[in-house]
Amino acid sequence: MTTIHPVAGVRIGIASAGIKKVGRKDLVVFELAEGSATVGVFTRNAFCAAPVIVARENLAATQPKYLLVNTGNANAGTGASGIEAAQATLAALAQAAKCEPAQILPFSTGVIGEPLPVAKIEAAIPAALSDLQTNNWAQAAEGIMTTDTRPKVASRQVEFGGERFVITGVTKGAGMIRPNMATMLSYVATDLAIDEVLLQQALLRAVDQSYHRITVDGDTSTNDACTLSATGQSALPRVDSDNELYQVFCETLDDLLLELAQMMVRDGEGATKFFQIEVSGGKTEQECLDVAFTIAESPLVKTALFASDPNWGRLLAAIGRAGLHDLVIDDVTLHLNDVLIAEQGCRAASYTEEQGVAAMAPTDIVLRVGLNRGPAQTTVYTTDFSYDYVRINAEYRT
Template sequence: MFSEIHLPKGFKCAGISAGIKPTGVKDMALILSDEPACAAGVFTTNQVCAAPVKVCREHLKYGVARAIVMNSGIANACTGAEGIVAAKDMAAEAARLIGCAPQEIFVCSTGKIGPQLPLDKIEAGIAKLFDAALIENVQETAEAMMTTDTRPKVSVAEIEIEGRPVKIVGFAKGAGMIEPNMATMLSYITTDAAVERSALQSALKRAVDQSFNRISIDGDQSTNDTVLALANGAAETRPLNEASHDWCVFEQALGQVCFELAMMIVHDGEGADKFVTVRVAGAASAEDAEWAARAVANSMLNKTAWAGTYPDWGRIMDAIGYSKAKVVEEKVDIFYDDTQAVAGGCRSGVAQEDLIKVVSQTDFAININLRIGEGEAVVYTCNCTEEYVRINY
């Protein structure tokens, strides 16, 4: 699928089977920069966070990265001091092979919470990853990141900075336990642009807020959420910052890659077969609009109604009503795509068959107007089917 995608200049990657998962299934990945890269990161806000998240936060203070090493199958979360040691050992082993400081290595894990990492397999896997690292290994790397994902996720943007070609390539994994702030998702963004550290961090945070922090599959927030961006400057342009002539071009491309990856995650939601966009307008504030949109998107009653092609607008009214948003019942309008179901807080009189026709689609929108102010927000979500239960019990 991604065999024709190549990484930005100066990057290599690999995905291999280290034996953490059943035999033959890829479960470790590496992203390697030939030269020290400027690093930025955004992490879970869960108060219970995994050992690799804690280690990555510390390493981000160093500001420079040579590699990202990750494993799937075991999350290394709720593993105490032993888990911290394991995460640090992953970084130290990769640093030893590269010949750099351990702080230049970011480590990530995803999978089951609780078990300790099998360090013998991890360390053997790291050596194998370095042997396999090539610019062409995009497909294998994306596959190695997967847990309950049904397909790998990669996005590419190609732009010009100072007349020179610059590439951004992003990877992501995630299909369940998805609700901002981020989720049981990992994403790695690589670029051969040169970017000042503070500018890269700010741009990544803005991109995440408009992409990964706008999606919800099941309303569950994970312990391992991590988005990392590495900019190694191999395109030989001057370092970008917010005052640079081409800054808007770069930031737009970064946002595009993050958004495309986020949409791939929702489309691959565990057991989901419908993609639903929830838009709220006319709220008292943007914050109110977001509260209302999230309430609708996270409601299991709504998700199961969508799964059953049942346009129960009452459940939507209920959700916005219990959200933290200011709501005046008599002003609320609700549309399924362009078909109005609710006018002034009451049934619009539209035929039920017309609403069923909308909800029967694999991609539709719930458009809500609170008619109070100018606040707007959008959240991207999916339905919840019996298959979600089968995957997670």
């Protein structure tokens, strides 16, 4: 069991609004202490949900005092009335919490295309506010779940210069993993005081190496959002330059988001494997990413992975169609874990089918692709395509 460190300046309240199921914890309120700075990253999908539009606007206008999250309904594909519904829930929380509606960011996850049940959310807000406490991170991780099979929370406490700071975060597995649930949502907070521009840089960098490095099926959701809040209640000095403390913070944040991202892959729909794809020797990081994602999203690779089949032909075929200019396939090397399986455009001379079968047997498998044409590298995480993936996504609406 991981230790969850509360973040001074963040209180969390959970309630049951009965949005989709009666009695389910489906409403989470994060309260951020006066003086907190919050930054966010949102879906790049042009078809973005009403709460994403409102949250972006409010975040640009002022510093949020509250984050309001509901599950059971994504408020996506709801047009102009979806915006009004999101605003109505903010008005209700603002009145109860005595702040401005613009000081709240809304987040929704769940079914697309159904009207948000505003009255149910309004009715549950008092219960969420009376539940506010600093020790509720584990409950928040449960409260934002939809089809996740387990809550996802990660936490770090770091010693620096005789003092300590904390970073704690929760996520739910959606995003590129469960886009049908229309959301990856992630809330992370630290008690450090950090300049907002530096905070935004840290979040972008960490997301780029974690949430942007995972895929289950290549689909991107309409509601994806990740926020990072800094409450400034640690005894450590305010971070307003790229100093040593900032570096330590960034590294800790990178590590924490990667842990949360990997939890999402492991909990991916129908997942039976955790597939780590390391591509090295590219001319640029982008071409390493192109190769890694072409492999990660190839249905032929993913079905072979489900079958624990060391199918190096499909791997080379995926690399060959990744669009790299002047790629010489004979220069490419493939390792499964430590086993060299292919080189010079064909099966490695030293390779035996027994080695391949042994390498594919565990749940966790590392594929190492050597492009041997440059210094760049990257790592991407994905999972397999199983019968359950088809079942879950074919049956979801029924």
